[in-house]
Amino acid sequence: MPSPVPLEEVLRVGSVARQTVVGLPATDNLSDHRFPLTPEGAGMLIERGFRVKMERGAATHIHYPDEAYCRHGVEMVERAEALGADIVVYLPAMSTADARRIKRGALLLSFLHATEKDADTLDILLKRHVIVLAIELLTDVSGRHPFADILHEIDGRAAIAVASALLADAIHGKGILLGGVAGVVPCEVTITGSDVAACAAARTAIGLGATVRMFDNNVYRLREALDRLGPGVIGSTLHRKVYENALRSADIVVATDTEPRCGIVDSGMTDLMKRGVICFDLTSKPGTAFPSMQLVDLDLATAADTDPSEPVRTCYVNAGNTVPRTVAMALSNTFVAMLDDIIVCDGVANALKLNDGLRRAAIIFLGKCVNQQVAHLLGIRHVDINLFLQFS
Numbered sequence: 001m002p003s004p005v006p007l008e009e010v011l012r013v014g015s016v017a018r019q020t021v022v023g024l025p026a027t028d029n030l031s032d033h034r035f036p037l038t039p040e041g042a043g044m045l046i047e048r049g050f051r052v053k054m055e056r057g058a059a060t061h062i063h064y065p066d067e068a069y070c071r072h073g074v075e076m077v078e079r080a081e082a083l084g085a086d087i088v089v090y091l092p093a094m095s096t097a098d099a100r101r102i103k104r105g106a107l108l109l110s111f112l113h114a115t116e117k118d119a120d121t122l123d124i125l126l127k128r129h130v131i132v133l134a135i136e137l138l139t140d141v142s143g144r145h146p147f148a149d150i151l152h153e154i155d156g157r158a159a160i161a162v163a164s165a166l167l168a169d170a171i172h173g174k175g176i177l178l179g180g181v182a183g184v185v186p187c188e189v190t191i192t193g194s195d196v197a198a199c200a201a202a203r204t205a206i207g208l209g210a211t212v213r214m215f216d217n218n219v220y221r222l223r224e225a226l227d228r229l230g231p232g233v234i235g236s237t238l239h240r241k242v243y244e245n246a247l248r249s250a251d252i253v254v255a256t257d258t259e260p261r262c263g264i265v266d267s268g269m270t271d272l273m274k275r276g277v278i279c280f281d282l283t284s285k286p287g288t289a290f291p292s293m294q295l296v297d298l299d300l301a302t303a304a305d306t307d308p309s310e311p312v313r314t315c316y317v318n319a320g321n322t323v324p325r326t327v328a329m330a331l332s333n334t335f336v337a338m339l340d341d342i343i344v345c346d347g348v349a350n351a352l353k354l355n356d357g358l359r360r361a362a363i364i365f366l367g368k369c370v371n372q373q374v375a376h377l378l379g380i381r382h383v384d385i386n387l388f389l390q391f392s
Contacts, residue, residue: 020343021051023085024074025098026058032092032114033061033299033324041332043072048340051075055082062325087342089335093117099124105366107348108132109335113284115363116377122364123378129367131348138338138361149196150330151320152282156200156254158326159280159319160189162298163252164208166278174276178251179209186210190246192238192263192289193256194218194225197282201254206232213246217262238262248272253279255289267292270313279315286317298322353389365389 022045024037035058037045042052052074056066066076082088083101090098093114099121102108108125112134115122125132136148164178167187180186189205191198194216205212206229213234216222226235236242247253247269255263265279270292281289293315299322320327341358345351349366352359363371368383375382 019049019051020087021053021085022339023082023088024052024054024058025079025082025088025090026055027061027090027092028095028098032318033321034091034327035059035062035324036089036091036109036328036331036335038062038325038328038332039064039068039072039074041328041336042069042074044332044336045339046073048336048343050339050343053077053082053085055079058082059328062328064325087339094121096120096124099128099130102128102130104128104130106130107342109135111136112363112371112373116374119378122369122374125364126367126369126378130364131362131366132364133358133361134363134371135338135361139357141357146334147331150334151327152195152197152256153200154323154327154330155282155320156197156202156256157204158323159197159254159282159316160201160204160208160210160252162316162319162322163189163278163280167251174251176251177209178205187251188213188246188249189252189254190250191215191254191256193258194222194235195256195258198254198256199225199229201256201280201282202229202233205252206230210252213250215243215246215263216258218259221259244269244272248274250274250277253277253290254282255280256282257284263289265290265293273313275313277313279313280319281315281317282319287315290315349389352385359385359389 027033045052054069054074054076056076059069070076080101083098084103087107088102089109091111091114108130115132115134136145138145138147140146166173167176167178178187186209188211191202191212191214194214198214202212202214212232214225215236215238217238219237222235226233279290279293281287283289287295293313296314296316298316298318341355342348342351345354352362362385363374365385365388368388369375369378369380370383370385370388372382
C-alpha cells in the first residue's frame with residue numbers, strides 16, 4: 001500500500017489593509033435635526049468595506065434606535081471616537097470644541113451654510129488640515145446638484161404639508177381645508193421661483209386642490225416648470241401689479257431662489273397681504289425673502305406660537321427639518337454613491353483630481369481655503385484648487 005503523499009493546500013490570507021472609518025456624531029444643534037444615514041444606508045457602506053462608527057443615540061431625531069444600526073454592523077461609540085473617524089459626516093454647524101476633535105487630515109462632509117457660520121471653527125479646521133466638502137455644492141456628470149436638489153424637493157413638499165396643517169388647525173389656524181370642497185373655493189398658493197423647491201411645492205399644492213400661481217423672471221425656466229406641472233399652475237413673470245394682486249389674495253406664499261434675485265416681499269407688499277397668511281422662505285438665505293415679517297424656525301416652534309386672537313403675518317424657515325427621517329432616507333443613497341467614488345479613486349486627493357463634481361464642493365483642502373465665499377468670510381485669500389491639486 002503506497003504511503004500518503006502530502007498535497008499543497010490553498011491558504012486564505014486575510015487582508016491587512018486598513019478600512020476607512022466613517023463617523024456619525026449626534027447633532028447637538030437644536031435648530032437642525034437632520035441626520036445623514038438610515039440603518040440601511042449605513043449597512044450599504046459596510047457592505048462596501050467601510051467601518052461605520054456612530055455616537056450613541058445619534059439617530060434619535062429620526063426615530064431609529066441604536067439597535068437598528070447595530071443589526072447592520074454599525075459600531076456604537078462615544079462622541080470623541082465618532083469625530084475622530086477618517087470621514088466625518090456632520091450636517092449642522094460645528095462647534096469649536098468638536099472641530100478640535102477631528103483628526104488631522106480627515107474629511108468632513110457638511111453644508112456650506114453651516115460651515116460658514118463660525119469663523120473660529122473654520123480657522124481650526126484649516127490649521128488641522130481637514131478637508132471640508134460642502135455637499136450642496138457637489139455636482140454629478142450632468143452638472144446637477146444631487147444633494148441640493150433632494151433637499152430642495154423635500155423643502156417644497158414639506159412647506160405645503162405644514163401650511164395645510166396650520167390652516168386646518170381650528171384653534172391656532174383658520175380651520176380651513178387647503179383644497180376646499182364643492183361650493184367652497186380652494187385656498188390660493190403664490191410661489192416665487194420655478195426651481196426644484198418651487199415645483200415640488202406647486203405639485204403638492206395642486207394635489208391637495210389649491211389654486212397655484214407661480215412667478216419667475218426667468219421665462220425659459222418658468223416655461224419648463226409649467227410644462228412639467230401642467231395646466232393646474234398659473235405662470236407669470238414678476239409684473240409688480242400682478243404679483244401684488246396675487247399676494248393680496250394668497251393664503252400661502254412660498255419664496256424660492258430666483259435668477260436674478262427678485263420677488264423680495266418688502267414691508268409695503270407685506271401690508272397688502274391677509275392677516276394670518278402663512279409664508280415660507282425656502283431660499284438659500286432664509287429670512288431674506290420676507291424681511292419685515294416675524295421669523296419662525298420650524299425646528300423650534302409650533303403652530304401654537306401664533307396667537308389666534310391677533311393673527312400675524314409669519315415667515316417660516318427650515319421646512320425640510322420637520323421631516324428629518326425623510327431627509328435621511330433621501331440622502332442615504334447619495335452619500336453611498338459619493339463615498340464609493342472616493343474609495344474607487346483611492347483617497348480624497350485623487351478623487352478631487354479625477355472628479356470635477358467633488359472638486360467643486362471643496363471648501364478647505366489641506367490647510368488652504370479653496371472657496372472664495374468662505375475665504376472672504378475669513379478675511380484671507382483663497383487658493384484655486386485646480387492649481388493646488390496640479391502641483392500637490
